[in-house]
Amino acid sequence: xxxADVVRLxxxxxxxxxxxxxxxxxxxxxxxxxxxxxxxxEPVSELWRRGRxxxxxxxxxxxxxxxxxxxxxxxxxKHDRLVRGVPLGILELLRLEGVGPRTVAAAWQELGVQDLAxxxxxxxxxxxxxxxxxGPARVKAIxxxxxxxxxxxxxxxxxxxxxxxxxxxxxxxxxPGVLRAEAAGSxxxxxxxxxxxxxxVSSKRPEAVMRAFVQLPGVxxxxxxxxxxxxxxxxxxxxxxxxxxxxxxxxxxxQYFTGSKAHNIGLRARAVxxxxxxxxxxxxxxxxxxxxxxxxxxxxxxxxLAWIPPELREDTGELEAAEADTLPALVDExxxxxxxxxxxxxxxxxxxxxxxxxxxxxxxxxxxxxxTDHSKSRPLGLDADGLRAQIEYVxxxxxxxxxxxxxxxxxxxxxxxxxSLDLPLELxxxxxxxxxxxxxxxxxxxxxxxxxLVRAIRSGVVDAIGHPSGRQIGKxxxxxxxxxxxxxxxxAHGVALEVxxxxxxxxxxxxxxxxxxxxxxRVVIDSDAHNTSHLANVRYGxxxxxRGWLTAHDVLNTRPVxxxxxxxxxxxxxx
DNA sequence: GCCGTTTTCGGCCCGACTGTTTTCAGTCG
Numbered sequence: 001x002x003x004a005d006v007v008r009l010x011x012x013x014x015x016x017x018x019x020x021x022x023x024x025x026x027x028x029x030x031x032x033x034x035x036x037x038x039x040x041x042e043p044v045s046e047l048w049r050r051g052r053x054x055x056x057x058x059x060x061x062x063x064x065x066x067x068x069x070x071x072x073x074x075x076x077x078k079h080d081r082l083v084r085g086v087p088l089g090i091l092e093l094l095r096l097e098g099v100g101p102r103t104v105a106a107a108w109q110e111l112g113v114q115d116l117a118x119x120x121x122x123x124x125x126x127x128x129x130x131x132x133x134x135g136p137a138r139v140k141a142i143x144x145x146x147x148x149x150x151x152x153x154x155x156x157x158x159x160x161x162x163x164x165x166x167x168x169x170x171x172x173x174x175x176p177g178v179l180r181a182e183a184a185g186s187x188x189x190x191x192x193x194x195x196x197x198x199x200x201v202s203s204k205r206p207e208a209v210m211r212a213f214v215q216l217p218g219v220x221x222x223x224x225x226x227x228x229x230x231x232x233x234x235x236x237x238x239x240x241x242x243x244x245x246x247x248x249x250x251x252x253x254x255q256y257f258t259g260s261k262a263h264n265i266g267l268r269a270r271a272v273x274x275x276x277x278x279x280x281x282x283x284x285x286x287x288x289x290x291x292x293x294x295x296x297x298x299x300x301x302x303x304x305l306a307w308i309p310p311e312l313r314e315d316t317g318e319l320e321a322a323e324a325d326t327l328p329a330l331v332d333e334x335x336x337x338x339x340x341x342x343x344x345x346x347x348x349x350x351x352x353x354x355x356x357x358x359x360x361x362x363x364x365x366x367x368x369x370x371x372t373d374h375s376k377s378r379p380l381g382l383d384a385d386g387l388r389a390q391i392e393y394v395x396x397x398x399x400x401x402x403x404x405x406x407x408x409x410x411x412x413x414x415x416x417x418x419x420s421l422d423l424p425l426e427l428x429x430x431x432x433x434x435x436x437x438x439x440x441x442x443x444x445x446x447x448x449x450x451x452x453l454v455r456a457i458r459s460g461v462v463d464a465i466g467h468p469s470g471r472q473i474g475k476x477x478x479x480x481x482x483x484x485x486x487x488x489x490x491x492a493h494g495v496a497l498e499v500x501x502x503x504x505x506x507x508x509x510x511x512x513x514x515x516x517x518x519x520x521x522r523v524v525i526d527s528d529a530h531n532t533s534h535l536a537n538v539r540y541g542x543x544x545x546x547r548g549w550l551t552a553h554d555v556l557n558t559r560p561v562x563x564x565x566x567x568x569x570x571x572x573x574x575x
Numbered sequence: 576g577c578c579g580t581t582t583t584c585g586g587c588c589c590g591a592c593t594g595t596t597t598t599c600a601g602t603c604g
Contacts, residue, residue: 025587029576060577098593100602133595141593185604198604226592231603241604243591256589261604268588273580279589 003037003044006067009076010034013066015091016082018101019108032058035262036315037067042484042515045071057266057315089115097145098138106131120146148233155193156238157473159503159540162187164238165197168216172242175212177205179247184257188310190543192473192506196239198257206244213242249281252293255300256280262315263308270303270319278302311546328551331525333542335552338368338405338561339535341412341435341466341498341526346373346382346390352531354397354407360532361405368406368561370433375422377414378439384427387411391430406561408432412466417441417448419455421462428461433564435498435526437466438479446480453481454489463564464524464556465490467500467507483512487519496522496556501541502534513548522556 014030017023036058037044047053048071053064070076093104093116107113111127122128123143129136156164165183172181178201182188185198201209210230214222223231223239231241245253256264257280271278275286282293283302292298297307305322309330312318321327339361344354352360354371361369371394374381382390391409398407410433414422421428421436428434436456438449456462468486469478490497497516500507508516508523516523525541527534545555552558 023576026576028587033576058577062576098602102601133600135595137594138601196604224592229591231592257604259604261588265588269578272588277589281590 005074006044006070007034007038009070009079010037010063010066012083012091013076013079015094015101016079016086019086019090019094019105020082021105029058029063032262032265033063042511046484087114089117092116093119096142096149098141099145103131103134103142106134116146116149155195156236157503158187158190158192158194158543159537161194161197161238164218164234164236164240165199167218168197168199168213168240171216172199172201172209172212175201175203175209177208178203180250182254184254185259188258189260189313190311190547192509192544194238196241199240199242200250200253200257201242201244202247202250203244204246209242209244243280245280248290248294250293251295251297252278252282252299253280255296258310258313260314263313263318266315266319267300267303267305270305274303276302309546311543312549314547328549330546331542331550331552331555331558333539335558336525336538336542336555337366337559338370338557338564339366339527339529339538340370340408340410340433340464340524340557340564341372341500342369342529342535343373343412344371346386352529354394356532357529357535358397358401358405358407360535362401364535366405366535367403368408368564370408370410370435372410372412372433372435375411375413377416377422381414381422382411384424387423387427408561408564410434412437413462414439415452415456417444417452419452421456421459425459425461428459431461433464434462435464435466436462438470442470442479444479446482449479449481450485453486457486457489457493457495460493462495464496464498464526466498466526467502467505467528468497469507469509469512471505471507473504473506478507483515484519487516487521490516490521491519494522496524499523499525499541499544500528501525501537501539501544502528503537503540506540506544508544508548510544510547513545513550513554517548517550517554523550523554524556526557 010030011034014027018027036056044067048068053059053067066076090104090108093099107119107122110131111122113119113122123139128134129139165187169181172178180202182200183197184200187194187197203209206228210225213230214225214232218234219232220235221233223233229243231239233239243253268278277284283291283299285291291302300307306325306327308318308322342357344357345352358369376383394407394409409431411431412435413428415436415438416422453465471478497508513523525538525545527537529535
């Protein structure tokens with residue numbers, strides 16, 4: 001049983017309870033517990049084994065028992081019993097925009113609607129319109145929600161959402177009367193995918209902002225337009241919500257709309273304990289007197305906390321860390337001074353020459369660069385002779401470049417199915433930097449892939465494991481392997497794990513980063529650039545690392561190049 | 576179902592917008 005299975009059963013439990021008129025607080029309890037498990041940086045089975053389940057926030061005796069049952073039997077009897085009483089296709093209706101539990105329950109109980117097709121039919125034949133408080137506008141909205149749901153893609157990758165947001169914000173900042181305009185929500189938290197955009201504008205003239213907003217280029221539909229809040233859907237399918245606030249509420253609103261929901265609930269619970277109320281308009285005492293809210297710092301300070309970086313606001317311990325003043329000093333993009341995984345046109349799938357890559361890296365301020373083309377198992381990858389020739393070439397170019405940037409000889413060597421490496425060990429030992437990666441046999445059983453990675457780590461010639469889980473977002477899941485075993489081996493042998501910053505990889509994940517740091521494993525944030533434009537993607541790797549609580553200390557390529565060489569010599573002495 | 580400086584009962588974040596009403600229920604974030 002994976003965490004995702006537990007999450008699914010707990011979430012469905014919440015949905016069914018809600019649909020059948022269960023206690024709304026019980027609904028929320030299941031939902032919160034599901035959220036906690038979903039963002040847990042380790043297998044929930046591990047916590048269960050150690051008897052620590054109830055130490056998780058929102059997990060008490062009841063849900064701990066449920067999780068135990070799920071882990072041991074694969075089922076959750078209470079859930080199964082409830083789900084049996086509900087038509088198979090009905091929970092899906094809750095995913096429809098503008099359709100909640102009350103609407104679904106009414107359509108089901110009054111009209112016998114059991115699935116999406118039946119709801120669509122009820123829109124058409126007029127039966128839905130006979131439900132209480134159901135007029136023509138709502139029927140139309142539901143009909144459109146069904147159409148959108150049927151044609152809906154997945155969440156948008158964060159790098160794409162970032163560019164949509166920046167484009168809109170730039171235009172909104174030019175509207176007369178606008179003081180500030182920023183993105184909040186999951187984009188500001190730098191989640192790897194974004195469901196919708198939350199934009200905030202500080203202005204004393206909201207009408208002008210709203211008029212400009214609904215007319216922005218790319219707006220396909222206006223979903224709602226009010227005095228302080230409007231929603232649109234872009235041609236790209238992305239929903240964008242805009243809130244306009246007076247300057248004195250800016251910090252409170254930014255805090256509120258950045259979320260996450262779980263983080264805000266935790267924060268507000270603290271406020272309630274102190275007799276305070278936090279809303280998007282500010283912090284207020286019992287008498288309703290305003291105590292602050294112009295900045296986020298004021299909001300956190302009001303409940304005795306240090307300001308918390310948005311990337312940490314997932315209610316996974318950041319509130320406690322802020323209280324204890326033990327928040328990590330997160331790694332910043334400017335801390336990263338080298339790139340230790342780039343390809344050149346020596347790899348078949350790369351487009352730029354070593355010279356072009358080096359020039360762009362220099363322009364971006366990178367002080368060193370490891371040239372790591374593919375080894376011979378990849379089509380047109382380097383064999384031993386090809387690599388020897390490239391080593392000479394890179395060394396000669398390095399002398400000419402005089403440190404702008406320093407060039408390191410290297411390779412991205414394939415880890416073969418048996419865990420051996422694709423090039424002779426003595427040749428790999430000559431290189432400045434060796435990335436070892438899996439590019440085949442993704443469907444091997446977990447144990448075999450784990451052994452494969454561990455054997456590569458133990459080879460004595462590998463500096464880093466490239467894109468350790470092999471996932472490609474929206475395309476290919478991670479191959480199954482035991483992350484804990486790999487972390488243990490990496491820590492023991494001083495091998496780094498990569499955060500591959502290609503936007504469709506982001507591998508390690510944020511959670512894995514956090515586990516790596518806890519295991520004492522160093523991380524490298526690499527572009528895996530296949531052309532010059534990819535070099536700047538390091539930014540997205542830094543976002544992941546920040547979400548994984550990493551400091552510059554945890555990230556190897558924040559160090560000067562001399563540190564890497566020294567570290568390698570020390571490793572050679574000890575192995 | 577969770578939780579506790581209000582601690583084993585009685586609370587549980589809070590406000591905007593829409594569409595439906597003639598004061599508010601439902602949904603959303």
